Amino acid sequence: MLRPEAGTTADPLLALANYRSELGAWCDASPETLALATSPTPDYDDRVDHLRRFMGELYDAGWSRYGWPTGVGGLGGTIIHRATMWEVLATRGVPGMALFEHLEVLAPTLVHHGPTDFIAQVLPDFLSGRKVWSQGFSEPGSGSDLASVRTTATTVDDGYTVTGHKIWTSWSKYASWCLVLARTGSADSRHRGLTALVVDLESPGVDVRPITQANGTDELAEVFFDEVYVPSRRMLAGPGDGWRVAMHILSHERGTLAWFKHLFFYHHLHGCTDFADTRHDSALGNAFLDLTAVTAAAHKGLIAHADGDPLGPHAAFTKLLLCESEQATNDWILAVDPDLAGGIQTDEVALRRQEYLFSRIVTVYGGSQQMQLDTIAKQILQLP
Numbered sequence: 001m002l003r004p005e006a007g008t009t010a011d012p013l014l015a016l017a018n019y020r021s022e023l024g025a026w027c028d029a030s031p032e033t034l035a036l037a038t039s040p041t042p043d044y045d046d047r048v049d050h051l052r053r054f055m056g057e058l059y060d061a062g063w064s065r066y067g068w069p070t071g072v073g074g075l076g077g078t079i080i081h082r083a084t085m086w087e088v089l090a091t092r093g094v095p096g097m098a099l100f101e102h103l104e105v106l107a108p109t110l111v112h113h114g115p116t117d118f119i120a121q122v123l124p125d126f127l128s129g130r131k132v133w134s135q136g137f138s139e140p141g142s143g144s145d146l147a148s149v150r151t152t153a154t155t156v157d158d159g160y161t162v163t164g165h166k167i168w169t170s171w172s173k174y175a176s177w178c179l180v181l182a183r184t185g186s187a188d189s190r191h192r193g194l195t196a197l198v199v200d201l202e203s204p205g206v207d208v209r210p211i212t213q214a215n216g217t218d219e220l221a222e223v224f225f226d227e228v229y230v231p232s233r234r235m236l237a238g239p240g241d242g243w244r245v246a247m248h249i250l251s252h253e254r255g256t257l258a259w260f261k262h263l264f265f266y267h268h269l270h271g272c273t274d275f276a277d278t279r280h281d282s283a284l285g286n287a288f289l290d291l292t293a294v295t296a297a298a299h300k301g302l303i304a305h306a307d308g309d310p311l312g313p314h315a316a317f318t319k320l321l322l323c324e325s326e327q328a329t330n331d332w333i334l335a336v337d338p339d340l341a342g343g344i345q346t347d348e349v350a351l352r353r354q355e356y357l358f359s360r361i362v363t364v365y366g367g368s369q370q371m372q373l374d375t376i377a378k379q380i381l382q383l384p
């Protein structure tokens with residue numbers, strides 16, 4: 001088995017260069033493993049299954065353990081290792097992270113705010129695709145106004161019972177764990193009365209109901225909790241610290257995740273250039289320009305994170321740019337691919353159609369475009 005030398009080399013740049021080239025060599029030597037992630041698989045359940053097996057192979061070979069602390073199952077290094085891993089995979093035709101985006105949304109916060117013994121127990125299964133995670137923040141009536149969350153966590157012996165209703169919880173259908181934002185304070189305590197708890201979705205009292213989207217996949221779900229017991233050791237930070245935990249997560253979901261997501265858009269654009277002619281040059285140029293802006297903003301976020309500086313409200317800029325770029329990429333693909341709007345049903349076209357339809361709703365997850373503009377206006381520009 002090839003092993004990266006990263007983590008054992010004193011010079012971090014050399015370590016990363018070794019990591020990149022050895023991962024590339026491993027991909028070239030493992031075509032069947034790579035095919036698990038690169039073969040076009042429009043059926044979403046099958047795609048999830050293949051991707052989970054692919055993550056298992058990456059974990060067993062050591063690649064996905066870099067970028068995570070040694071005390072919780074990683075092999076050391078920073079987010080730059082993780083960025084490098086997905087960059088190498090994108091250049092080998094892996095089309096996206098799908099449900100493993102949560103490795104870049106939830107896992108950094110689990111490691112930062114979670115109890116070390118619990119995180120050391122669960123992170124290896126997360127990295128290896130054996131256990132999937134979901135994020136239970138939004139509720140009917142509590143999306144943009146997240147501080148109004150009504151799901152409650154009531155204190156019992158050595159823990160809490162959680163009761164409430166979450167919605168739009170991505171990938172809950174596949175998930176074993178859900179990071180839930182619940183109210184432990186009074187009904188009007190707003191952001192001060194929230195606590196972040198990790199709920200085992202196989203517990204009695206949990207009901208996951210998938211929601212089928214316009215693109216035919218059911219990656220979103222409603223999740224109902226009826227007095228679900230959660231031990232205290234599955235709390236992040238402390239009681240009443242849920243808002244701090246949520247903001248840490250959102251800074252990743254709006255900021256650093258952009259690096260991981262936008263890598264694939266370059267390859268989606270490249271993949272369709274064969275269909276294009278000179279009439280499409282101007283729109284292609286604009287789509288590449290949009291992507292370049294994301295690269296610049298997301299790179300800044302990666303470096304800040306690797307240096308231990310949270311992005312805070314500045315992540316809103318990156319999320320705005322990312323959404324515009326995802327839509328411009330898919331608009332261009334729709335313009336050049338004659339099959340996309342028509343009835344042709346190859347696996348490749350079916351996947352491009354799913355991607356196009358999904359790109360219409362990306363301006364909503366992680367906070368809508370209007371809420372990103374609101375954050376920029378109030379928290380960065382200090383407008384009234």
Ligand SMILES: Cc1cc2nc3c(=O)[nH]c(=O)nc-3n(C[C@H](O)[C@H](O)[C@H](O)COP(=O)(O)OP(=O)(O)OC[C@H]3O[C@@H](n4cnc5c(N)ncnc54)[C@H](O)[C@@H]3O)c2cc1C
Pocket residue numbers: 134135136137138139141142143144145167168169170171220361362364365366367368369370371374
């Ligand atoms: C693909 C996808 C994946 C998602 N995944 C998850 C997940 O895994 N976990 C999770 O918890 N949630 C998830 N969500 C939910 C998402 O976070 C919410 O949809 C989002 O925060 C908006 O909340 P809402 O749907 O309740 O809309 P609302 O808050 O009702 O907003 C409706 C409209 O009103 C506008 N609006 C609201 N308030 C203001 C204001 N003060 N100023 C200006 N405009 C305003 C909004 O911009 C929006 O256009 C996901 C959503 C999508 C689309």
